[in-house]
Structure formats: C-alpha cells, structure tokens
Amino acid sequence: MLLSPADRLLLLNFDDGRYRGWCTVGGGVEDGESLIDAARRELLEETGHAQADIGPVVWRRRHDMIVAGEERRLVEHYFLVRTAHEDLSNQGWTEEERRVVKAMRWWSVEEIAASEEPIFPGGLAGHLARLLNGDLPAEPLSIGE
DSSP states (O other), rough: EHHHHHHTTTEEEEEOOOOEEEEEEEOOOOOOOOOOHHHHHHHHHHHOOOOOOOEHHHHHHHHHHEEEEEEEEEEEEEEEEEEEEOOOOOTTHHHHHHHHHHEEEEEEEHHHHHOOOOOOEEEHHHHHHHTTTTOOOSEEEEOOO
C-alpha cells in the first residue's frame, strides 16, 4: 500500500473483462524471491518509485480468482509503504498491465469510503484509517478470505 506524504493511497483501476475495480499496487512473487524483494520490484515496475520506505506487512488476505484463465488461490501480503512524492511512471508495465490497468489515482481515506466503485480489498477505508491513526498491528491482520 503506497502512501503519499499527504496520506493518500495509490489505487489502480483495472478491467480484465472478468473483474473490474480499484486495487492496491502489487503482484506476484517470482521463484527464489523474498516478499520484500517482490514488493520493491513491483513498486518500481508499477509506479516508477525506486526510493520508498517499505514498512512491515500489516495485513494478509487469501482469496480465489481466475488469473490468466486458471483458478488460483492468492495469498496477499500488504506492506505499509511511504513515498516522498506522488509522481508516477508506467514505464515498467508489462503488456498485460497495459491492457488491464485503466488508470492510477491517489485517494484519501474519505474518498475511498465515499466511493461507490468496487475497491479491493473490501473494507479498505476502515482498515486504512486505523493504520493512519497509528494502530499498527504487532502481527499482520487477516482482512478476509
């Protein structure tokens, strides 16, 4: 979860023909890659941010979905990440990301809470508000199946 100095969260708008909505930045872990290394790589590829303060994993979520035509069980780890600016780049996007991602936008907690668009994970505004109020969990919280 990439947060700007103004405590705004970056969300990507996606539509792959099956699923659509807004979600946090992220992606898969490659063979032999640690979670933190995957977070750094995905952050650079999807946003252009090479310098960011990558904090702890604060949430975990498991869910099933179809990815590239295959049913998969995903286990998501949400790092709390802070950046010094809101500049973005899509230069590192894959062809798939260029096809599926329709926009990137910085959102306040209030904008997330007021939105009628699908935003993933569910309950994001409440979870994020607690973090921004300093309620950091000692261990990652499960935020859904």
